[in-house]
Amino acid sequence: xxxxxxxxxxxxxxxxxxxxxxxxxxxxxxxxxxxxxxxxxxxxxxxxxxxxxxxxxxxxxxxxxxxxxxxxxxxxxxxxxxxxxxxxxxxxxxxxxxxxxxxxxxxxxxxxxxxxxxxxxxxxxxxxxxxxxxxxxxxxxxxxxxxxxxxxxxxxxxxxxxxxxxxxxxxxxxxxxxxxxxxxxxxx
Amino acid sequence: xxxxxxxxxxxxxxxxxxxxxxxxxxxxxxxxxxxxxxxxxxxxxxxxxxxxxxxxxxxxxxxxxxxxxxxxxxxxxxxxxxxxxxxxxxxxxxxxxxxxxxxxxxxxxxxxxxxxxxxxxxxxxxxxxxxxxxxxxxxxxxxxxxxxxxxxxxxxxxxxxxxxxxxxxxxxxxxxxxxxxxxxxxxx
DNA sequence: GACCCTACCTAACGAACGTTAGGTAGGCAA
DNA sequence: TTGCCTACCTAACGTTCGTTAGGTAGGGTC
Numbered sequence: 258x259x260x261x262x263x264x265x266x267x268x269x270x271x272x273x274x275x276x277x278x279x280x281x282x283x284x285x286x287x288x289x290x291x292x293x294x295x296x297x298x299x300x301x302x303x304x305x306x307x308x309x310x311x312x313x314x315x316x317x318x319x320x321x322x323x324x325x326x327x328x329x330x331x332x333x334x335x336x337x338x339x340x341x342x343x344x345x346x347x348x349x350x351x352x353x354x355x356x357x358x359x360x361x362x363x364x365x366x367x368x369x370x371x372x373x374x375x376x377x378x379x380x381x382x383x384x385x386x387x388x389x390x391x392x393x394x395x396x397x398x399x400x401x402x403x404x405x406x407x408x409x410x411x412x413x414x415x416x417x418x419x420x421x422x423x424x425x426x427x428x429x430x431x432x433x434x435x436x437x438x439x440x441x442x443x444x445x
Numbered sequence: 446x447x448x449x450x451x452x453x454x455x456x457x458x459x460x461x462x463x464x465x466x467x468x469x470x471x472x473x474x475x476x477x478x479x480x481x482x483x484x485x486x487x488x489x490x491x492x493x494x495x496x497x498x499x500x501x502x503x504x505x506x507x508x509x510x511x512x513x514x515x516x517x518x519x520x521x522x523x524x525x526x527x528x529x530x531x532x533x534x535x536x537x538x539x540x541x542x543x544x545x546x547x548x549x550x551x552x553x554x555x556x557x558x559x560x561x562x563x564x565x566x567x568x569x570x571x572x573x574x575x576x577x578x579x580x581x582x583x584x585x586x587x588x589x590x591x592x593x594x595x596x597x598x599x600x601x602x603x604x605x606x607x608x609x610x611x612x613x614x615x616x617x618x619x620x621x622x623x624x625x626x627x628x629x630x631x632x633x
Numbered sequence: 634g635a636c637c638c639t640a641c642c643t644a645a646c647g648a649a650c651g652t653t654a655g656g657t658a659g660g661c662a663a
Numbered sequence: 664t665t666g667c668c669t670a671c672c673t674a675a676c677g678t679t680c681g682t683t684a685g686g687t688a689g690g691g692t693c
Contacts, residue, residue, distance in 0.1 A: 282559040284473035288681065300682080301641050309681065367558065370608055371470040406623045409609055410602040417601025420558055435594045439627045454670085476651065488652080489671050497651065
């Protein structure tokens, strides 16, 4: 086959799958659908992955990778910032993972819950690690009285934006400020 | 057939479907699965509904009915209360719809997004009406500066609780206070 | 030139899907 | 007693599902 255009079919499979899973959920996506959008036949997917579950597991893992990468950048940028700015930086990073680095994180937060049990079990440890970072951060900031509950509702506020936020029209910095204000208070 | 035990098969179909949709998403639920849990055969579902889509549409509609009923009760109970208490009462009512009146509302908020387009289109007007109630309330309270954005993140914080809140162990009043505090401030 | 590996293909498998056709058993009305 | 209605049933339809078997065409290696 030609060298042009055939770059990283595996990556394109994941891209396409993440977008479809975000829209229809795991069970609502057929491999023939994925293959068609990639430009190959359904059977050819098995050259890259052993099963459908393996594809969606890779999508969910990449969703966490994107989040952790965004976290690392935020952590590096905000080490010496005041606590409120640290929180805002990490909220902005999470939103960036949801909207600015492909559909992986968005697919993860919307579809993980209804994925097959085997897929979930394989990914849960990675999820826990990311959540632990947030728990640790919120404990550090020492502002909210119930860090456990507040972390969960914070995740809810951030993640639910995938259902309504429009990248073309909305402003992620503005959304960051709104959410930060809820969990910290208005600007000092 | 016997009179006993056959009470309202239609209602049992909806109950079972709502619970399954909450767990697996619309596409992840088969009619044979629903029928088996109800105790009839798959073909018999067509005596009560014309199609699978009609069943899930009825589930989503009932999800809204439960929310609106909870809203009405809250509105009646809090007419003369101070603004913060009004907000808290409605938050508590929404959480009650999510956890204390069957799986309908929980199924709605988690699975509606990935439902077939025809089903969504048929239910959207009802959704809009419920959301308008909240928009109106938040405008009335006149506390938050960006009611539109804040309503959406409030929904996110409340609705995401279906992913982690445990009715057996958790306290809905406590959760109500945590969320209310985020959107209003600590107790006066 | 022979060989093999990569990256796809066609064809088909059995299972499961939503749905339909055509029953039947029991209760109620005339 | 006949006839109809309700609420289910069995059996099967065509389609789609995830998956497998067995190719083949092109490039790299010896």
